[in-house]
Amino acid sequence: MIIVFLKDIINEHKDFGKQIFVLAKTELIKTYKGAAIGPFWAVVKPAFTLFVYWFAFSIGIKKLGHVDVLIHGHNLSFDRFLFMLVGFIPWFFISESITKGAKEIRLNRQYVTKINFPVSTIMTFTSIARLYVHLALSLIMYVIVALMWGTSWYNLQIFFYMPLMFLFFLFLSWSTAPMCAFSRDMENAIVSIMSGIFWLTGVIYNSYDLPKPLDTIMLFNPINFFVNGYRNAFLYDRFFFEFRTELVIFLVEFFALFFLGIFNYNRLRKKIPDVL
């Protein structure tokens, strides 16, 4: 059953490869056209957010200037700016993916209710548009990291974490986008939850460094997997398989989300044109 459903989604993408990239490009143009500094807003906005948090946490609260992380039994001390920077880059992509990804079917309703269109590709091309922005931001981040901390072979792990992150939140939108097309309440629920999730994620602080049961509970938040994963790659010099519990918990969540996404998308696909 699931295999048949998955086949449907794959078929929708099969002959649509070129369109997906054309539409992803339009999606970017749509977002940034008509502004004087256009695409720079993609950098300015996150840079400002980062600055504000950094200001509050390392200037405002003086004690929090440094973060100590226990890696391989050693205590590594990071400048909080660098620590936050590497955490924020995936966070920006993730929070956009969750809140905007949920709205995509509703926003692109013309493709659903007016013409015969492979609906699952809507989530794909909008995600790709976000990934372009993420790539640009990651590049800027890497330059800063290289200057402040240096480079290493561990950095290559980005090619493991980034595609995985893209897929994880694409699968999530297979569930959320059809549901939000169905009911506005779902959309509001997601936006409300997301505003709190930030503080339950180790973007600003170190999620490993919490009192006993909490540090394990934090592993169940898949966003932590990516935020810490990016730090594995750029700061901690640690491989993704070294912290096995974290990896296993994440993989279970990943596949659960994947099957749930296929299930939800197929359950609601044929009803969406009637309710939008």
Next chain:
Amino acid sequence: MSEFFQNMNRQEVDMASAPVIKFDNVCKTYTLYKSDQERFRALFIKPRNPILHRALDHVSFEVHKGEAVGIMGDNGCGKSTLLKTVTGVNFPDEGSVEVKGMVAALLELTAGFSIEMTGRENIYLKGYILGLDDDAIKVIEEKVVEFAELGEYIDQPVRTYSSGMKMRLGFAINVNISPDILVVDEALAVGDAAFKAKCKNKIREIIETGVTVLFVSHNAAQVEEICERSIYMKKGHIIFDGPTKETHLVYLTDKRSMQIEKRKKKIAKLEKLISTSDNAEDIKAAENVLPKHKKRLETLEADLAQYTSDLENFRKEHYGDKAENTENK
């Protein structure tokens, strides 16, 4: 030139071959939610007694290659749902739908446009969505540009277009992709009178090449001109399926009967009011309008008699003596 021959081949209506459009007992029910809460709940559990609206009720018909079929019926009879099902926007709950070939729908002309991209880029975008490759789009690109009459605007973002310009571009793309099936809704108010005439001619031209056509219109003369066969729908059912002239007469007789029924009820209500009411003013008002209704009833009945005899004559001419009952209700 090769295209010309292709079109020549299309001209034969091949009844023996498999149909291009085939509806087999198709049902479509819309679920109407009483409130937003109900809708939210429906995401997780099946609603207990939902309000259902049956838009298509066991609809079966076949359309063969090269046929032009008109669809008649009042608003809310299921016409749009039927067309949406053919174009692949809607999905049936029961039954099966087969549609073979590329469908060009002159229904939502501006759907699928990306307003930030230029007209030319949108030709490609829409072409991709319809499943064409670059080469095929290149072939039609100039034709579309020429037909849409947008001039220099073709390289401007669609966001700067007027609604008429957008419609023109949409129309030009849809009619130039050489579709296998053309779905036309009558509400084709595209641009000024000159462009409208151009559109009509283009539609006629396409139909003459032998494309399969589904045509929806309230204008009976137009349907008769284009379609030999028509389908009359009412409340989600197919009431009649036959030659356009006959279908139109069936439609008219049915419609007049309904109107007469309604008018009679109204008159009865007024008469009851006159005989029972105590309010002198009400009675006077009712007596004033009563003759008007009665006169209208007479004309309706005369119409009905006319249409009924027309229908009989048509059937006699068409089917000879065996014209007992050809209705397939």
